[in-house]
Amino acid sequence: MTNSHGFTSTDLIAAASQTLIVNGYRQITGRFRDWDTPTSRLFEDEYGVVGIVVFETCAELLRTWPDLQASLVEVISRHVGKEEAKSWDGYLVLLSPGIAPSESTAIDEVRYNTTRLRKLVATADDLKSPTDVERVLRPLLPLPQERANIGQESALDLLPRLLAEQKISEAVTRVLVDAFREQSPLLERLHQLGSEQ
């Protein structure tokens, strides 16, 4: 079944699995039958345990999520002591490509239900493409490395390029920036540059 945006539940589970694995999660396979199906997966990292389930419809999601939560709590409690910090770090990710206009309130109630596990819920309203899965899973992911894309040079270093767009030569800007940093007389340095040119 495809949703109104043209992707299937398989696309969703694949995108979710890929996103978690790329961000350091390990998939648990072959150990828990309920969490090793085409629509449900189990992942773990140093901090927490994440169960992902994809539903064809929102109605199915609303109907079965409590059982799935109980199943995941059971898995966690079987391997993590009650007093251990990790026992607080179970996450249930509930995805559906279906639209849920009539069930939106109920869906929100699931989202805001914080008993036992934190629930991350998304339906077709939130999932307009498989890449939106990453946005849904962000609370579980390390902070992105956007910083790498952010210029490391200071604002003054940016000026030659920015002022060049306004037809100020880079040489002029560099002279001014250098003089400003050295606390030298600005206009004298600019004038000197003009004389040299």
Add this chain to the structure above:
Amino acid sequence: MRLQSIELSGFRGFAQRQEFDLDADAVVVIGANGHGKTSLFDGILWALSGRIPRLKNDDSSFVSMYSETGQARVALRFKNGSNGDHFAVTRSFDGKERRITLETSDGSYQGPSAEGKLIDLVWSDAAAASDPSEALASVLTRSIYLQQDLIRQFIDAASPQERFSAVSELVGAGRVTELQDSLERSKKAWSTVTNQRQDELRPVRERLAIIEARLSESTERSSHELPAITSEAWGQWWQNLAQLGLKLAQVESASREAPSAISNAIKELDAQRRLTERRLQNLAVLQADIRSFTERPILELQPLRDNVTKMRKEVEDLKRVTAEEQARLAELRRHQAELKEKSEQLKALAVLALKHLTDHCPVCDQTYDKETTRQRLEILAKGGSSDQQTISSPDKLNDLLSALTAKEKEVSASELGLRSAEQAVNERQMTQQTIIKRLAELGVGAEDNRETALARAVTESETFMKRLDELQQIGESLALRLAQSSAMATIEELRREADALRSDIAARDKNITARNRTGDLAQNVIEALREAASAVVEERLREINPLLQSIWARIDPHPAFRLVSFFSQVFRGKGQLSTIVSDPVEDKKCELPASILSSSQVNALAVSVFLALNIGIPKPPLPVAILDDPLQSLDDINLLGLVDLFRRTKDRRQFLVSTHDAHFGGLLSRKLRPADETGRTVVIELNTWSRGGPTIVTRDVKCDPVPLRLVS
């Protein structure tokens, strides 16, 4: 760079010395309100920047009321992650004096040098700011230390301009603005100096105009050129002067003194000429006087004196005769008076006798001829007397007097004539003496014939006069030619000066043009910088936007407004910044999140913005995030979202967070536990507070001994 420890004493809530171990990836501070959580974090801010803007920089509030030393002191230690170096900053304030000490591996610094070195170590970008510590404090409070009281301020209190300004500083655009301000000030000063130079040029131009006018006038005047002065003519003239006896200092015709020398010589000639003129006039007068003297007759005084003597004798004679006559007449008059008296008496007697005439005399009783007696008495009564003498005629006396008068007049006239003659003789003698004296004065020999000598002197003077006239004319001609020569020299000098002025004006014009060009360029740069400051902010925010969205999505506090972004614009030259939340499903946007988000959601948004800026800004002062009790009034779902976010943040930043809620503190401790043995999380519990400060319990949070439980 990582915070290692902080030591507080006398600082705000910590009256007694307390040291905290901060050398961890995450530090969770748990304490009830008023137990010192904020004081602990304020200590970090104060140690770094020397100020706490939230407290309006009221230094007195830094010192604990219960400080035993009366001094607030904070020592903050760092470890530089890249090279393992340590440094420590210690700041103190005793109510009057602020002190700062910086200990680094390079050495120890005090005072301003410590402030400067600290800026270099922590955030060198601030070094270019007008007040580096102020800039550092501003950045710290916007991106490093989220203060409890100011959590929501960025979202719902600050104006778009204030937000833009704050973010400008964070992303370094504050330096761009300061560069712009500095350039504007420099430009203004530059323009002032340029205008001064233009003002200074005006009198130079005026001077050139005056010189050109003088040059034109002088050139026109000197169009009728006279022959040049030859040295022979010049020397001959001076020689002639010398021959005339004029002793004047001769100079060369080409010398600068020549005009004044010839002018003086001509004046001397003129003076000589006037003297000679006066001599000639004197000679002419003397000639006339001599001529007059010569023509004047020589008078003989003795005959006149004899005549006067004779006439005086005659007058004396006449006076004597007249006196005699006068005496005689006087005697005669006396006699006549006696006679007249007798006659009157007789007349009275006669009248009386007639009245009493009888035939005989009553006295003697004699008889008499009565008729005859009567007749006789009647005659007597009528005044008749036979004895009466008639006075001889006075005509004689009158004649005598007339003659005397006439004679006296004659004597007087003669005496007058004599005096006149005597005076004339005297005058002649004086004139003669004067002439002799004047001849002597004029140098005319008196021994010769005066007229001849005088005529010779006149001739000589006239000749001298002519010579003086000639030399004066020649001198004036020479002076004229000299003046012309001088005028030509002046023209040449004026030309040289005009050329120099033109050259000077050209150089100054060139300099002013170059200065104006520099000023115009600076103005263009200033305009461009206005745009650039906004562009820098926009560019930085564009870079940070995905991070902000990523962080906001982790909390996911609102079911509809799931997207958030910064929006910046320049409005009326002022940068404005808003945080926009949007509903991607319904395509709705809101620039005033506080108007649609709950208080809890606004808090979550504020923390998201803070963390986005903390992680997103380039070159942050410290790779540290400090949040003072940020989790207030949060729903469970938002709270869990934030705590998960904090856990991920500590992987990127040394993370310090405080809470007043012990249960939440427990959750934070568990959530922020180290992933493995290499990490470290510290929990600081600030328990009961007394005047000396809180009691402190510090403990490490252990990592899971087996982090992965399900993975086989």
